[in-house]
Amino acid sequence: MSIGMTTSDNDITTSAVAPRDSALRGSAKPFRLSPDQRRSLFELGKDLSPWLAPHQTLRAFAQELAETLGVAAGIVGRRAGGWEVLAESREESSTLGTRMNSGTAFAAAATRLGERAAAMWSQENREHTLVRLSVPDVPGPVILVVEGDWILSASDLAECASSLTVAPTGGRVSVVKAPNSLARQLTTASTMEEACDLLLRHAVAVVPCRYASVAVPAADGTLEIVAAHGYPVAIMSPVRIEVGRGVIGAVYERAQPLLVRDVDALHGAFQPRARFRTKSCAAIPVTANGQVLAVLSVADREGDGAFTPADVDRLATLAAPAALALARLRTELHAQDLAQAAIVDSGSGLFNRLYFQSRIQEELQRATRQGTPLALQIIDVDAFKAVNDRFGHLAGDAIIKEVADILRRSVRVFDVCARYGGDEFAVVMPGSRLDSAAAIADRIRILIEHRQPRLPNDPSITVSIGVAELQPGDDARNVIERADRALYEAKRAGKNRVVATPPPSPAAR
Numbered sequence: 001m002s003i004g005m006t007t008s009d010n011d012i013t014t015s016a017v018a019p020r021d022s023a024l025r026g027s028a029k030p031f032r033l034s035p036d037q038r039r040s041l042f043e044l045g046k047d048l049s050p051w052l053a054p055h056q057t058l059r060a061f062a063q064e065l066a067e068t069l070g071v072a073a074g075i076v077g078r079r080a081g082g083w084e085v086l087a088e089s090r091e092e093s094s095t096l097g098t099r100m101n102s103g104t105a106f107a108a109a110a111t112r113l114g115e116r117a118a119a120m121w122s123q124e125n126r127e128h129t130l131v132r133l134s135v136p137d138v139p140g141p142v143i144l145v146v147e148g149d150w151i152l153s154a155s156d157l158a159e160c161a162s163s164l165t166v167a168p169t170g171g172r173v174s175v176v177k178a179p180n181s182l183a184r185q186l187t188t189a190s191t192m193e194e195a196c197d198l199l200l201r202h203a204v205a206v207v208p209c210r211y212a213s214v215a216v217p218a219a220d221g222t223l224e225i226v227a228a229h230g231y232p233v234a235i236m237s238p239v240r241i242e243v244g245r246g247v248i249g250a251v252y253e254r255a256q257p258l259l260v261r262d263v264d265a266l267h268g269a270f271q272p273r274a275r276f277r278t279k280s281c282a283a284i285p286v287t288a289n290g291q292v293l294a295v296l297s298v299a300d301r302e303g304d305g306a307f308t309p310a311d312v313d314r315l316a317t318l319a320a321p322a323a324l325a326l327a328r329l330r331t332e333l334h335a336q337d338l339a340q341a342a343i344v345d346s347g348s349g350l351f352n353r354l355y356f357q358s359r360i361q362e363e364l365q366r367a368t369r370q371g372t373p374l375a376l377q378i379i380d381v382d383a384f385k386a387v388n389d390r391f392g393h394l395a396g397d398a399i400i401k402e403v404a405d406i407l408r409r410s411v412r413v414f415d416v417c418a419r420y421g422g423d424e425f426a427v428v429m430p431g432s433r434l435d436s437a438a439a440i441a442d443r444i445r446i447l448i449e450h451r452q453p454r455l456p457n458d459p460s461i462t463v464s465i466g467v468a469e470l471q472p473g474d475d476a477r478n479v480i481e482r483a484d485r486a487l488y489e490a491k492r493a494g495k496n497r498v499v500a501t502p503p504p505s506p507a508a509r
Contacts, residue, residue, distance in 0.1 A: 031069075033153040040068050041160045058142075059087035061161055071147040075133070075161075078140035086142070113143065118154030121145075129154060133161050178206050178314075183321035192216060192329050196227040196294060199286070199322045203296055204229050206314045207307070210300035211276065215241060215248050216293065216326075223252055223295065230300075247283050251295050257284040257316065261306045280306035286319045288327040296322075345419040347397060348404035356418035356426055360476045363416070363430050367470055374470040375437030377427040378483040379407070379444070382462045382495040384423035391459050399461055403448060410444045426483075434469040438500035441465040445498055462496035 033041075041064065058075045066073040066089030074088040113119040119130045131144040131154045144157060182202045189195040196214040204212050211230035215223040222240040244253040251258050263279045276299055283297035296315060301307050343355040351359070360376070367374040381387075381403060388396040400423070407417045407425060416428040429437050442465075449462050466486030468479050486501040493499070 030149045030152055033069075033150075033156050037068050038153075038156055038160075041065065041156075058161070062087040062089045062144075065089070065146065065157075069146070069148075069150075073147065074145045075142060076145060077142045117158060118151050120149065120151065131157050131161075133158055178202050179317045179321055182318055183324075186321055186325035189325055189329065192326065192333070193226045195322065195325045195329055199294070199296060199318060200227040200229050202318055203298065203315055206318070207282075207298055207311045208302035209298045210302065212296070212298045213248075215252070215295045215297070217252075223248060247281060248295050248297055251283040251285050251297070252292050255285045255287055255292050257312050258282065259307055259309060259312050276300050278304050278306065282307040282312050282315065284312060284315050284319055286322045286326060288323040293323060293326040293330065348400050348419045348425075350404050350408070350425070351416060351418040353418060353420055356416065356420060356428070357476070359416045359418075360428050360479070363428050364470060364474070364476050364479070367430060372431055373433045374479075375429040375432040375434060375467060376469075376479050376483045377425075377429065377437060377441050377444075377465055377467050378420060378480075378487050379403075379425040379427070379441075379463050379465045380487055380491070381423040382464055382491075384461075387459050387461065395459060399459070402451065403461075403463065406447050406451070407444060410440065410447060434467060434500050434502070437469070438467045438498055441467050441498045441500075445496065449496060464490035464495050465498045466490055467498065467500040 041061075062073045062075050072089055075086045076083050077086045078084075113130055113132055117132060121128045121130050126147065127149050129144075129146045129148065129150040131146070131150075133142040133144050144161060146157070150157065182198060185198050186195055189198060196216065200212055200214050209229075211228075213225045213229070213236065214227040215225045218224040218240065220240070222242055224240060225236040228236050241249050243249050247258055247260060259282045261280050263281065278300050280301065281297065281299040283295055285292045286294040286296060296319070298307065298311075298315070301311070343351055345352040363374055366372075381399065384396065384399070387399060400419070403425065404417070404419065407427060411417060411427055411429070414430060418426050418428075420426040429440075432440075445463055445465055449460075451461075464487060466483045466489070468482035468486060470479055482501045486499040489501075490497045490499040
């Protein structure tokens with residue numbers, strides 16, 4: 001919602017919350033908060049940090065209000081020279097932050113509101129409800145603007161907004177307590193993104209600003225933004241920041257905080273974005289053991305002033321608990337990578353033979369216990385040695401990877417694909433019988449035979465596949481041996497085919 005003050009005085013009607021004259025409502029249909037909507041708005045305070053700045057709380061309230069009611073909403077305040085939007089539900093297309101026209105239209109609406117609880121205001125043939133708010137720490141009058149006629153619920157809206165912005169008993173948590181609060185919450189973070197989001201939310205609370213972000217090192221050597229305030233992180237996550245470039249890149253490279261009072265003084269090192277209202281920004285590194293784990297940056301301080309050394313100091317107090325959490329998460333991630341490497345074949349990206357042996361035992365026991373079928377495929381690349389000899393081992397490695405990709409795409413997500421040997425693969429198929437497993441195997445064979453070569457001189461390849469099904473009394477060795485025999489039969493019969501071994505006859509058991 002863009003709140004532009006362009007209407008005339010004649011478009012304004014006022015009313016108390018109590019009995020209302022229908023003539024004063026205009027053409028808008030009157031609405032009233034449902035019990036669920038009222039409960040949702042009053043529970044918003046549980047999800048907000050108790051020490052958010054009033055402007056931040058108002059912004060959260062406007063966005064929650066718009067989402068709950070399904071209409072646009074905004075909050076405006078009186079400033080020198082006119083009215084200014086303090087918070088708005090649709091910032092991406094709004095005039096948020098611009099100075100409002102102090103002409104007679106909205107000024108008259110605010111004056112007529114006076115000490116009343118609410119009023120109606122028409123703008124461009126749209127009705128809006130104006131609700132007077134009492135917000136501590138925000139100088140001057142504050143008005144909630146909601147699209148539509150919500151006069152009947154104006155008192156509830158005012159009460160909810162007031163409950164969010166009035167300090168609780170004992171006062172708000174001070175900036176001094178913010179690091180402890182962050183440290184406590186970081187103990188529950190399970191991912192780098194979650195930890196960075198917590199850091200960001202605490203940062204904008206101790207240094208109120210319109211935009212902020214946290215960037216971390218990416219696998220390609222650049223920096224990527226994983227948490228953002230003031231714009232959707234999904235928009236920023238594809239962006240890569242080169243080390244040494246811009247404010248974030250410079251802070252990462254030098255591992256030193258950077259306070260910029262005026263970006264024009266950086267001589268082109270940083271290009272200000274059109275969305276930024278001021279030319280001041282700041283960034284600090286989050287370091288552990290001499291390594292920069294993240295860069296926290298802020299821009300557009302609330303009140304439009306420049307950031308100060310005190311702001312940088314406040315942000316720096318959050319860096320210590322954040323560094324401990326990020327270092328812990330990096331260690332855990334590294335341990336997960338090592339565990340993954342222990343069960344994954346690096347050449348194909350499939351599970352390795354050790355993991356296959358473990359999983360086939362588990363799946364066999366489950367199938368026996370539950371009385372469900374289980375099938376096994378063993379796949380061999382035909383004449384693979386000749387491919388290596390003629391085209392080289394790099395071509396052979398590419399073939400292994402390509403076959404693995406086809407296998408992965410051709411089976412179900414719960415089937416177990418593994419590299420069984422140099423040019424052999426295995427697929428454990430829980431819940432599959434012999435005929436269905438053989439049909440899938442033949443589809444795999446056809447896909448590999450008719451794959452599109454990446455280069456004109458790429459070798460053509462085929463595979464032979466043996467298929468077996470679990471029988472009563474079988475162990476893993478029995479199933480593997482029958483699949484192996486079926487594979488050898490396919491090889492002897494001319495390759496590029498599927499052979500499914502039927503269950504042994506009762507006389508052979």
